[in-house]
Amino acid sequence: MLKIGVLGTGHLGKIHLKCIQLASEAYELIGFFDPNDEAAAAAAAAYSIKRWTDLDALIQAADVIDIVTPTVTHFELARKVISHGKHLFIEKPVTNTLEEAEELLALAQEKGVKVQVGHVERFNPALLALGGTPLEPMFIEAHRLAVFNPRGTDVSVILDLMIHDLDIIQSLVRSEVRSVSASGVAVVSDSADICNARVEFENGCVANLTASRISMKQMRKLRLFQKDAYISLDFLDKEAQVVRMYDRPEQLPDDNRMELETPNGKRYIHLSAPQTEPVNAIKMELESFAQSIQEDARPVVSLEDGYRALKLAYQIIEQMEERARTTAQG
Template sequence: MGLLGVGHLGKIHLKCIRLARAHYDLIGFYDADTDMARHVAAEFNVKAYDSPEELIAASDVVDVVTPTPTHFALVKQALLGGCHVFVEKPLTETLEEAKELIELSRKTRKLVQVGHVERFNPALLALGDLTVKPYFIEAHRLAMFNPRGVDVSVVLDLMIHDLDIILKLADDEVADVRASGVAVLSDQPDIVNARIEFKGGAVANLTASRISLKNMRKVRLFQPDAYISLDLLEKESQVVRLFEQNSKDIPAVGQQFPLDTPKGKRIIHVDQPDSGPVNAIQMELESLADSITNGKPAAVSIEDGYRALALAHRIMEAVNDNQRKLPQPTV
C-alpha cells in the first residue's frame, strides 16, 4: 500500500496501515508539501516518493487522504495505474466526477472503498444482526469550531457521516429533501438542519453544526418494536424493546422493567450491547484487504460514497433554495 497525503488525518492512516501489517506492507507516501514530506519521512522512517505517479507505479493499493478537490484526479490516476483504492470521504467534489470514477472502477475491475469511518464505530457494530427498520431517525452531529474544513459546507464537512449511516439503515430511496442553514463564522453554512423523506415512508431529521459549545454525535432510531440510541462519540449503544409479559422472546441479557399499559402488563427490555474497543480506521483498511483477497464487495463501496454525496448535494441545494426565499436584510 502507498499513501497519498500525510496531513493530520494522513499521519493517522500511516500509523493504522502499519498496525494492519498482517494485510499491508507500507511502501511509502507522497505529499505535495515537501517540507512536510521530509519531516514525516524522518519521523516515521518511511520513504517519501517524489510524485504520485512514482508511488502508484510501485503500489497494489493506494490510500488517498488528501484534500477533497484532489480526490478525483488521484483516484482516477490510481485506477488507471492498476491499483485498488481507499479514499477518504467525501468521494469527490462533484457528482459528475463521482460518476466517472464509478465507471472507471467497473472498467478496470478495481475496488474503491470510501472512508465513511462511522460504519466501523463500535456503537453501530454492537447492533450485530439486530433487525433495524426505522420509521423515524434523528441525528445530531455537533462540533466546536475548528478552522480546518470550513472551506466547505458543514454538510460535506460533518453531516455526510450521518447521511451514509441513515442511507445504510433506511435502505430505501429518498423521496424528498427539505433543509435550512446559516453561515455564521465562515462563508459556507456552519449549521444545517435537514428533513429527509424516504419512499417507504421513513423520515430522518438531521442537524449538523460546527459552532457548538460541545461535541455530540448521536443517532436515535424509532421503529414499532424498538427504540435504538447510538452515541457515536462515546461509542455506546442502547436498545429498548417492548414485550408481552410472558413472551419467550425476551432476551436473557439486559434489564427488564414491568409496565402497565391500556393493553395490559408489558415488559420493557433494555440492552446495552458492547462490541468491544476497535480502531475504526485500521478496521476499515483491513476490510478493504479482505474484500480484495476474497473477492467480496467493499464494505463501503464507491456506489455508497456516491449516494451519500448525492444526498449531501440535494441538501445543500435545498439550503440555497430556502435562503433565496427568506427576506434579505436591508442596510
C-alpha cells in the same frame, strides 16, 4: 500482502500512515507522496518511510493507493489511480461534485478495481455492537456537533460532518429518498456551519439530522425508532442502548425489564446495552478493504455508497440554498 502507498500527509494522512503500519499483516507500506516539502520531511522522519517525488512511479509500484488529501484534489488523483488499474481507498467525501463521482464509478467498473470510501463511523463500536439486531427504523434523529476547527472548513458542514450520518442512515434504511428539506447558516465560514435537514424515504421512514461545527460541546448521537423498539447510539462515547417492547414476559430476560399498561393490556419493556469492543476504527476499515480485495468481495463502504451519501448531501445543500434565496426575496 498488499503493497500500499499514501497520498497526503496532513493531519488525517499521518493517522493513516500510522494505522497502515499497525496493519502489517494486511499491508506493506511502500511510501507516500506529498508535494509539500515541509510536511513530507516531517512524515518521512516520524514514520521512517520513503517519500516518493514521482506520483506515477508510486502508483505503479503499489497494489493499493490511499488518498488522504483535500476533497478538491480527490477526483484527479482518484482518476489517475483507477486508470492505472490500482485498488483505491479514498477519504470522504469521495469527490467534490456528483459528476466527478459518477465518472469514477464508470471508470472503476471498466478497470475492475475495488474502491472503498472512508466513512469511518461504519466501524464505530457503537454501531458494530448492534450486530444482528433487527433494524427497520421508521424515524431517525441524528445530532453531530463539533467545536469550531478551521480544518475542514473548505467544505460546508454537510460535506464535513453530516455526510457521516447520511451514509449510516442510508445503509440502515435501504430505501430511495422521496423528499428533502433543509435550512442552514454560515456563521464563521463562507459555507454553512450549521444545518438541519429532514429526509423522507419511499418506505415512509423520516430522518431528522442536525450538524454543527460551531457548538460549545461535542456530540455524535443517532437515535432509531421502529416498531416495538428504540435504539440509541453514541458514537462519541461508543455506547449503544436498545429498548424493546414485548407482548409476553416469557419473551424477554428477567433483568432490566418493566411492565407498561397500554390500551391493549400489559406490555413489557426490556433495556439492554450491547457490549462494545474498543477498536482502532481507521485501522479496521483499512484492514476490511484489504480483505475485500483478497476475497474479491464488495467493500464495506463501496464507491456506490460514497456516491449515494454525496448525492443526498448535495440534495440537502440545494434545498438549504433554495430556502435561503426564498427567505432573502421574501
